[in-house]
């Protein structure tokens with residue numbers, strides 16, 4: 001059994017805060033501070049440029065990728081770190097289009113995170129030979145996969161509602177129709193058990209600053225199924241993905257396997273933060289994480305529904321249809337969230353009406369959930385949100 005009091009002690013959370021936003025930006029693991037200071041002082045500071053060889057910086061994207069692989073059920077050697085998630089979406093989709101050259105459609109759903117859709121829109125415009133992004137309602141994806149679809153681009157857990165797609169079923173249908181399956185695991189990696197290899201995914205991508213706690217701007221990951229390692233060609237063919245970056249050839253030759261999905265110089269300091277953050281997962285069983293996150297989510301749903309009748313549940317109740325977050329809607333959602341944050345309960349708001357709460361068992365327990373419900377109930381009963389200072393929108397919501 002995972003010892004959740006031990007994992008709780010591995011995080012540095014401010015006094016008096018109940019943090020229900022680890023689905024958006026994970027909190028600071030204590031070990032990150034020490035590791036970053038050491039990498040800055042001993043490696044960057046003392047080794048200088050020698051760090052690329054002496055400290056193994058060059059291999060870090062692969063080494064850390066293998067640690068992520070364990071968390072998402074991927075084969076060793078099939079995940080590499082770098083760039084941001086939006087870039088990794090571009091890479092996966094561009095490769096998929098090239099691998100399925102007679103088809104022109106990428107299929108997604110209108111619950112997908114806008115950046116994924118924007119990236120797809122930009123890429124189909126660049127390809128420009130009748131390429132198109134088709135979006136349908138999340139429930140309609142399965143039936144919309146037909147012989148025109150080159151690839152499906154689906155985020156497993158909906159960032160707004162917490163609704164979860166059936167990865168295995170959609171991937172199987174995609175393959176049956178001759179399409180490739182790209183999975184975005186932004187709200188899955190570190191949130192619930194994922195089996196990219198078992199589920200047959202062709203590509204998977206995700207970020208690490210949410211449930212994996214790598215810090216703001218932490219590097220993303222990309223998975224390419226080993227069966228595609230030779231066929232997947234990177235559209236962003238940078239020197240770090242070249243077979244021999246330090247040969248300085250004038251022509252691009254793709255590197256071996258997953259290495260070719262690297263683009264430019266890896267962010268060594270952020271990778272050090274991520275690597276230290278991943279230590280938290282060493283004694284953690286993903287099945288335990290899942291069981292407890294559902295338990296905390298259920299507790300929150302029951303409490304809010306009993307005491308805040310004006311808030312409407314937007315997340316599916318069925319366990320197999322949801323991720324690790326719970327969302328409620330209210331026309332004054334933004335102001336309610338600001339009032340909550342002012343009282344130390346940090347969640348977030350997604351336009352137009354969604355209040356989002358993430359349940360991350362590594363550092364949250366039943367007491368936190370009960371206290372959050374108490375505070376929310378008082379805010380609703382006393383209309384504490386109904387004040388001008390809670391209604392002015394900040395840049396980041």
Ligand SMILES: *Cc1c(COP(=O)(O)O)cnc(C)c1O
Nearest residue numbers: 084085086113115155184186207
């Ligand atoms: C958080 C998130 C992103 C953010 O992309 P970045 O390039 O890291 O800013 C993209 N897609 C999904 C599905 C997300 O949840």
